Amino acid sequence: MNPTNYLYLSALLFSIGAVGVIVRRNAIVVFMCIELMLNAANLAFVTFAKMNGNLEGQVIAFFTMVVAACEVVVGLAIIVSIYRSRRSASVDDASLLSR
């Protein structure tokens, strides 16, 4: 099978994730879209590793997973604490920096 198709899939997933981050307001959904983008990147790394016949891409994919796991922990903690204090998980409600 032509590995380029994996790259197309990766680009598609990334775009869906990016659009989701930009247009959705629910913090959980935004968070999931970010995960989608990370995994799209992972898919691209693995594909490039396959195409070039070496292991660097595979290794970086593992690193990404570790970073993603940490990010999920911190991110979910923030979202939960914001929800607790504001009774809302909408990212637009947390726009205090503009004032």
Next chain:
Amino acid sequence: MTSSNLVYLIALPLFSSALLMLLGRKADKWGHVFATLVSASAFFVGVSEFLAMRDRPVEMRAVTQKLFSWISVGDFKVDAALLLDQLSISFVLLITGVGTLIHIYSIAYMSHDRDRRRFFAYLNFFIAAMLLLVLGDSYLNLYVGWEGVGLASYLLIGFWNQKPEYATAAKKAFVMNRVGDFGLSIAIMIAFATFGSVTFAGIEEKASGASETAMTAMGLMLLLAAVGKSAQFPLQAWLGDAMAGPTPVSALIHAATMVTAGVYLITRSNFVFDAAPSAQLAVVIIGVITLLFGAIIGMAKDDIKKALAASTMSQIGYMILATGFGPAGYAFAIMHLLTHGFFKAGMFLGAGSVMHGMNDEVNMRRYGALAKFMPITAITFGLGYLAIIGVPPFAGFYSKDKIIETAFNVGGVQGIIIGGAALLGAIITAFYMTRVMLLTFFGNKRWADDAHPHESPFLMWAPMAVLAIGSVASGYLLYSGKAFVTWLAPVVDKHKHEHVEFLPPIVVTILAVAAVVIGVSIALLKYRGEQSGEAPQDVNVLTRVARRDLLQDDANEFMFMRPGQKLTSLLLKTDESVIDGAVRGVGATALGSARGLRKLQTGYVRNYALLILIGALAILATIWVVTL
């Protein structure tokens, strides 16, 4: 020759002044006595130096004392050193002698003032500064004393600075003096640039080799300095207002010593002026203008102290005029300075005594018939009066007669103009001084209702009596056998100039005495008998102008103050619009752009995410375009 005593002349009063100021109220009880004793001891040091000097042969008479090395920069070295020669000792004796008498007088005069100790501290400081002025061996040392007496003058004019107009008078004197001080500092710079030296001896040595231009420039700058300090035209306006100070101050600083510093400066710089005939001519012109200017103001003043101040200005005009004649005139200028020191200080003290008895009234139209109630004051003042108008054989006759004679001896039309002006000045002097005498001591009583004139205490009339004796005798003592001219010749007339005679001395003497008779007669006709207690208002325009000090303040206001104010307001506007505008503009630009840029920061996460995405896409696009 060197001596180690000179420093005590300055150190004693300086120490006493510092002590009295530092101890403050603790010294209130004995401060005045202490200051007077210190001043007297300085006088005794001066007398012993004078006696020692007199016993030495002529070429050994000048003594020096190096105190310490003051400035040492490369080849340029200035020592703080003192020089006592025939010229300085004349001043030392005048300053400490008259100064001590005025200290004694002030003990009684200021006895009701709560700040008497501070007054004596300032007086001692003045004595120290004035002695430094006349003892300095270089222009730089002289400059320190020059500024010191300016400061003392400022402090003492504004001694009663709780009255705002007195404080203003002090400020006026200080500012106008600064204009002259500029001249002195520039003259020092010219001396340094031309000769590489600022000592009198160093400059005199090289004076003959210098260009006349440099000498003229230096001479004119020195003249500017003298004009400021000695209240000569056109910097004369401060002297009248300086009468705001206590009367002993007017007697010591603004009659006998400080205002004559300009005459000292020109005489000391004789080597400069002798090499610069144009500067000498300027000196003569200034002298003639001022002697008439002061005399005319003196005719119109009703305030006894201001009349005397105008007279001081006029008499110093005579001295400045005499210094303009070169070696022929220096000795007579100093001689008139010394006799003037006696009779004018005596008359100022007399005026103070009159004010003391008349509840500080200064308006002569409110005096009258005081001779009966204050006989000693009237007699001492009268002796000073006879001296100043030049009645033989009183002191002023010898000194002023000699100046008029020297003026005629200039020769030609010039000599007749200058001599004529000096004679006219003598007529006016006789007129206004007779007016002062008649209005104050004779005629009808025109006192305020609560005035109880009485003779002043012994401590006040004793100094007046001593000064009156000086007014009588000093002229003859200095004149007889050319004593003073010979004494001063080694300093001011080293080359033994031939003095030509244009008119025989006896003719000039007759003219001078005739001038006195004319002036006195006019005044007698005008001011004899009953006088009104108010100044007449229906007077001609000349009198009005003279009462306004010949418009000196109006002229200064019109020529300097108003343009100065315009300039400052213009500069203020420039500062506000251009400089502040630029600074504020920078701030406003930053603020405005920040306001614009702030709109980008919405606080919505999606906006930031979109911007990051756009940025990433832009970078990718750039890479794609570059690598294409």
